[in-house]
Amino acid sequence: MDHTKLISDLIRVVGQGAVLYRPEELLVYEADGHTIDKAAPRAIVLPSSTEQVSQVLRYLHQTGIPFVPRGAGTGLSGGSLALENGVVVCTARMRRILEVDIPNLRAVVEPGVANIRLSQEVGHGYAYAPDPSSQAACSIGGNVAENSGGPHCLKHGFTTNHVLGVELVLPEGEVVMLGGKAEEYPGLDLRGFVIGSEGTLGVVTKVMVRLVRVPEAVKTLLAVFDTVDSATRTVSDIIAAGVIPSALEMMDHVVIQAVERSPVAAGYPLDAAAVLLIELDGPPEGFDWEMAQVREICQRHQAREVRVAKDDKERALLWRGRKHAIGAVGALATAFYTQDGVIPRKRLPELLALVADVAKRYQLTIGNVFHAGDGNLHPLIVYDANDGDAPRRVQQAGGEIMAACVAAGGSLSGEHGIGLEKREYMPLLFSGADLAAMAQARAAFNPDGRCNPGKVFPTSTGCGEVGAITKPGVLPAVA
């Protein structure tokens, strides 16, 4: 279709200034937080209402043009890349909090609302529980698409446990309301299926969430270890003891160094091999027992120090390092690549040993900052994007780690999604029949596949604009 006509048609729907199409404007949208792959979109549309989204999708349906929903672009699996030269439908201008209904513990928001803003605006002792580390930037719509997690999801549940309704514009333009303020509605749980579907079923234009009361009290501990192994054993023992901390996060030496040498230094001991950030929340009457358990387990594994935050200020400081860790590590080099595998928690020690071994063999720096309590690893591979050979080594190293996670009985992704980045690895986890059932379900929403093409499902054909990771041949054998 004629490009000029496309642009003027889109402008007719959403207005001048809500369509970006000049090459320099498109650059920002060529990638997301996963920077290895890039794809050039045809245009960016910034609708400001459900009606506009619906009109845009109807138009794209009539003209047969592929499109991809996009929120804040912080995704780490290339989910919002416009493959097949599609149009990006970005929710950045849909950022109203439509309703805060405290008596019913619900809020209704537009998808472009940043995660952190929701809890801030609700206030009065209530909050939206899922708290991805990217919460200052990422959008609720993106959270829904990825079924995002966060440090406190260990105890309080993931996005799917807190989103009760979504308004979805189907790829042909029809607007449907799935779920609502009540917990259950008659019929298939389409709302549940849309959460975590990575933007492949349509554009989410409204989200109804559960609000929770903020915990009565919180205790935050920092446990310091001289070996990674003792830290990971502590994690599996805490879970096995039946203690359910609200957060149980780990950072290793590479990460500690990066954080402490950055403006967000949090006072982690520079020479530690690993630290655990352990948080307990709930009624203060319960802390004695839980604290005793945690301390005993830390001591059993020779924790050098267990520091308890004395007040909110100290607590915020300990968290500051964790929340900015990915950025601090990223600043060590020109590029980084974040992995997201999950393993049964008792396998943490051996998997972290494997990650260290991979780093050595591929001559790469890998830092580990992750949701240890969930067994959700985030090896952060930092490298020099201009070193010709590095991207290839990075991808191979990443592939080896992913395969090891699956072989340990785990999964390819705990929260970042498959997107473009991991699609070729899907056969490690799923059979042809498994994937066929998923494709059949997708087809009920997105029959011609124009909505976010090229994501989640493996393809044997390489894809023109995208990087080497999606080309056949880099897929390692299952370890």
Add this chain to the structure above:
Amino acid sequence: MAVATTSQLAQRLGAIVSARHTLADEAARPYAIDGLVPQAVAFPGSVGELCELLRLAQQDKLAVCPWGGGTEISFGNLPERLDLVIALPRLNQLLDHQPEDLIATAQAGMTLHTFQAHLGVHNQFLPLDPPCPERATLGGMAAASSSGLLRLRYGLPRDLIIRMVVAGAGGTLSASGAKVVKNVAGFDMAKLYVGSLGALGIITEMTFRVRPRPLARRSALARFSQLEAARSMALAVIHSELLPEALEILSPRTLGNEAWGVLALFGGGPEIVAAHAKRFIDRAGAAGAQAAEEVSAGELLLEQARRPDGGVAAVLAQASVPLTGVAPVLAVAEQLGAQQSCTIWSAAHFGSGAVLVAADGPEPALGQLLLALRQSAVGQGGSLVLRRAPEGVKRQVDVWGEVTGGLTVMRRLKENFDPQRILSPGRLAGGL
């Protein structure tokens, strides 16, 4: 639509599962669904056999309905057709339990009670408590999305299932999820199968997130002369620092008393549980309760909250509404009972917005009552389904009510997964 006569069918089923595990003709009568008797019942002893039964059903276009423990089999629209019941009680193996990772995997035909017994060895439990755990199977519980009181703290089946294997029409097995507590790889197919009453496939295996048993439990009951006072107490508790595992409102008839009851179950560390039970009782006193005390016979009361009528009433309806809709629906139920001369037992899982209304009376009156009660639930922003009702009532009142969003997509899903319409045809919302 079956081409074979009943006895021929029984023979062919027998060839798959052995004659001993096949019922036909009169013997199949106990497996009638809403009065419709299947030609035969087969009890597969392996997942392979189950798949072969589904292949046979596809070849012969036999309408198939899965059967777990039968505790919720009357949930669903009147079946369009019914030829073959596939009963799952023989698929009852525990496949895996990783106590230190708090996950466990079992076949769909295992009863909830047996599953809990396995978990209990390690002092763990699955925090789902639908009625009749001795008979209810894990698969049936998932397919009917059954729950109990504990959903307030721990969620519904959808929240606790992390991996699922399903045999589709034609007998193809497919899996989704993984045996880890956190996972987003691939689509969350289990969300579609939970609550689908077998309309998209038959669940064969599930992995659940399980929990350590609470170190202590206590329950407390407060009695109020008026529903309004009970409501405001329950709402205050939900918005307070108290963290009950369950919070129920019981109607006077359910309680066997003149008063409305607010029942709280507390579970956790002994100090928390004791402190919270005490604070609950103090609050109730301040809120004008007639009486408020810890109840030692808590389990009996909890059972009444799960089954307000003890399972005797002809009809059991369940409304799902936002919190503030609970008391209005309870009030309307009482009014309608009086108007229509029906007997009403009700109970609400208050914090979850689920209201159970059991009713007895002449069928036309029950029909009127349910239609009006549904209107009330819908008016509150929710819905009302009939979990149990006689055929006559089902002919008067749609089991599900209107599907407000996504019916087109649901129809396409059904077409894609079951193009021949042989899996529980007609039973699901929207006539799927």
